[in-house]
Amino acid sequence: MPFSELQLQLDERAAQGLLRSRRTVSGPQAPQLVVDGKPYLSFCSNDYLGLASHPQLIQALGQGAERYGVGAGAAHLVSGHGAAHEQLEFELAAFVGKPAALLFSTGYMANLGVVQALTGRGDTVFADKLNHASLNDAMLLSRATVRRYRHNDMAQLAIMLGQTKHGRKLICTDAVFSMDGDMAPLQALHDLCEAHDAWLLIDDAHGFGVLGAQGRGSLSSVGINSKRIICMATLGKAAGVSGAFVAAEQVVIDTLINNARSYVYTTATPPALSVALLESLRLIAGGEERRAHLQNLIAQLRAGLKGLPWALMESDTAIQPLLVGENQAALNLSMALQERGIWVAAIRPPTVAAGTARLRITLSAAHSTADVDRLLEALHELARR
Numbered sequence: 392m393p394f395s396e397l398q399l400q401l402d403e404r405a406a407q408g409l410l411r412s413r414r415t416v417s418g419p420q421a422p423q424l425v426v427d428g429k430p431y432l433s434f435c436s437n438d439y440l441g442l443a444s445h446p447q448l449i450q451a452l453g454q455g456a457e458r459y460g461v462g463a464g465a466a467h468l469v470s471g472h473g474a475a476h477e478q479l480e481f482e483l484a485a486f487v488g489k490p491a492a493l494l495f496s497t498g499y500m501a502n503l504g505v506v507q508a509l510t511g512r513g514d515t516v517f518a519d520k521l522n523h524a525s526l527n528d529a530m531l532l533s534r535a536t537v538r539r540y541r542h543n544d545m546a547q548l549a550i551m552l553g554q555t556k557h558g559r560k561l562i563c564t565d566a567v568f569s570m571d572g573d574m575a576p577l578q579a580l581h582d583l584c585e586a587h588d589a590w591l592l593i594d595d596a597h598g599f600g601v602l603g604a605q606g607r608g609s610l611s612s613v614g615i616n617s618k619r620i621i622c623m624a625t626l627g628k629a630a631g632v633s634g635a636f637v638a639a640e641q642v643v644i645d646t647l648i649n650n651a652r653s654y655v656y657t658t659a660t661p662p663a664l665s666v667a668l669l670e671s672l673r674l675i676a677g678g679e680e681r682r683a684h685l686q687n688l689i690a691q692l693r694a695g696l697k698g699l700p701w702a703l704m705e706s707d708t709a710i711q712p713l714l715v716g717e718n719q720a721a722l723n724l725s726m727a728l729q730e731r732g733i734w735v736a737a738i739r740p741p742t743v744a745a746g747t748a749r750l751r752i753t754l755s756a757a758h759s760t761a762d763v764d765r766l767l768e769a770l771h772e773l774a775r776r
């Protein structure tokens with residue numbers, strides 16, 4: 392058995408500062424975490440609105456479990472599709488301004504399902520080079536021709552689209568890029584779709600709940616609503632629970648119900664999660680104060696990070712990466728913060744390009760201005776050493 396080969400590969404990763412490992416968190420998600428028995432101030436969750444341990448969601452989850460039990464028991468196409476799933480899909484579609492929506496167990500599975508169900512051999516998928524791994528894996532699974540364009544490079548994408556004469560065309564992009572925090576040029580992407588008769592799949596994992604009026608997402612923030620656009624968003628980040636949905640024209644949703652393998656061949660999520668998510672949707676819609684506080688924290692952090700030896704990347708969102716460069720240097724900085732009781736994840740290749748290892752600072756409406764000050768003080772102190 393090639394166990395020694397596996398160990399050798401892990402040893403090589405470790406030597407390059409690339410070994411991944413997990414930490415164990417006790418207690419609920421919040422800026423104050425107890426990790427492996429020690430208290431930390433955390434800046435690494437995607438719980439942007441601070442809803443992951445909100446009492447109303449905890450209560451709704453309990454009520455959902457009392458009403459529907461715990462497990463869904465079967466796939467949606469068998470006997471697992473419940474009234475709570477149905478209502479949530481209806482409300483999510485209305486919230487993002489689409490005719491229909493479909494729940495998936497995770498965002499990863501939603502992306503796999505959409506790209507695989509809508510494209511195949513003879514079709515072409517166009518993708519930003521900085522897209523999330525789930526979109527990259529989805530393209531491979533689809534068996535379509537893959538064309539990756541430079542990050543947000545609309546001129547290169549236009550050339551690629553012009554060169555594609557046959558088959559369906561699907562452009563895939565993160566709306567807010569998960570490791571960089573910047574946004575895709577959604578209007579320009581939509582214009583290219585119109586010009587080249589293409590579809591646009593927007594992954595709004597990091598925009599839903601945070602951007603746009605009432606947190607309706609990235610498309611709402613730029614005022615676009617088009618039949619060509621298929622919107623995927625996750626429900627385990629700003630929504631604070633778990634899962635994902637795809638919102639689109641009814642015929643697209645019906646196609647997913649019939650063809651998306653990651654939808655058809657999996658057990659439905661517990662209906663109680665949908666009950667919690669219905670409550671979350673209400674908190675998101677009424678969450679202007681949370682979003683305004685988050686914006687203030689972003690401004691406070693960006694102003695305070697100026698003058699540090701590490702480059703602050705161009706981002707207006709809650710994802711504020713600090714570019715360090717080498718893997719070990721990013722790890723060392725993350726470790727030094729941990730020694731000061733602050734947890735910020737170091738992101739290294741292959742998640743980001745070689746030489747661009749970074750600290751991915753994420754802010755939440757649950758942080759206070761004093762929390763952000765504490766992070767800034769620690770970084771300035773480390774920069775002086």
Ligand SMILES: Cc1ncc(COP(=O)(O)O)c(C=O)c1O
Pocket residue numbers: 496497498499500523525565569594596597625626627634635
């Ligand atoms: C841009 C993006 N898309 C999709 C996903 C996957 O979503 P999920 O965690 O629900 O699988 C993530 C992160 O998890 C993400 O950052």
